Amino acid sequence: METLRRKRNDKVKLKEQIVETAMEAFTKLGIRCVRMDDIALSLSISKRTLYELFRDKENLLLEGLRMQQQQVNEAMIEVTTRTENVLEVIFAFYKRKLSELCNLNPQFFRDLRKYPKVLDYMREERKKYDSAILKYFNRGVEQGIFRPDINFDIINQAMVMQMDLLIYSDMLESYPLVEIYSEITLLHMRGITTRKGSEMVDAFLCQMKEKQFV
Numbered sequence: 001m002e003t004l005r006r007k008r009n010d011k012v013k014l015k016e017q018i019v020e021t022a023m024e025a026f027t028k029l030g031i032r033c034v035r036m037d038d039i040a041l042s043l044s045i046s047k048r049t050l051y052e053l054f055r056d057k058e059n060l061l062l063e064g065l066r067m068q069q070q071q072v073n074e075a076m077i078e079v080t081t082r083t084e085n086v087l088e089v090i091f092a093f094y095k096r097k098l099s100e101l102c103n104l105n106p107q108f109f110r111d112l113r114k115y116p117k118v119l120d121y122m123r124e125e126r127k128k129y130d131s132a133i134l135k136y137f138n139r140g141v142e143q144g145i146f147r148p149d150i151n152f153d154i155i156n157q158a159m160v161m162q163m164d165l166l167i168y169s170d171m172l173e174s175y176p177l178v179e180i181y182s183e184i185t186l187l188h189m190r191g192i193t194t195r196k197g198s199e200m201v202d203a204f205l206c207q208m209k210e211k212q213f214v
Contacts (some may be wrong), residue, residue: 022034025038026064029105031114036054064067075092087140137192
């Protein structure tokens with residue numbers, strides 16, 4: 001029984017190691033440039049072992065995105081336990097996203113077009129958080145941070161479309177990922193905040209510039 005449990009744990013650890021290695025390669029080089037053979041070789045495991053755990057590259061990519069989403073969820077839960085201020089939570093997510101995009105090859109988004117199951121997963125994941133996001137917007141209104149005359153369902157859908165823009169637009173050919181994400185996000189933030197909220201946004205941006213984040 002103990003041997004079986006140990007084998008199971010070893011298998012779980014190996015899967016996690018494969019996913020982490022694959023996602024690092026996908027984000028650095030693009031998805032299509034990375035072969036399953038390359039991943040197996042980098043981990044010194046056989047292709048057979050790799051394919052026993054992941055039937056193909058799309059399946060491996062899906063697992064990687066699920067892992068990343070779980071990490072984001074855990075980070076956001078940690079932030080919400082430290083502050084009730086809605087903008088501070090949004091700023092934490094914004095900084096995390098900027099950090100991710102700084103290390104991401106734009107080819108990653110272009111390559112996503114070739115993986116329909118992955119795109120379906122990403123759309124479904126975004127839908128899961130619609131109600132939670134709307135609650136945050138409404139809480140921001142209660143805190144005097146967001147304007148009460150805004151249809152936040154429309155704003156939420158517009159912000160969701162950011163991902164589609166990164167995947168399907170040719171804008172990536174002309175501008176850095178970080179700049180595209182930053183400009184669109186801050187445009188929305190400035191449009192929906194009250195004077196109090198705008199002052200908080202300005203203070204946050206000043207802090208970011210001092211740390212040379214933007």
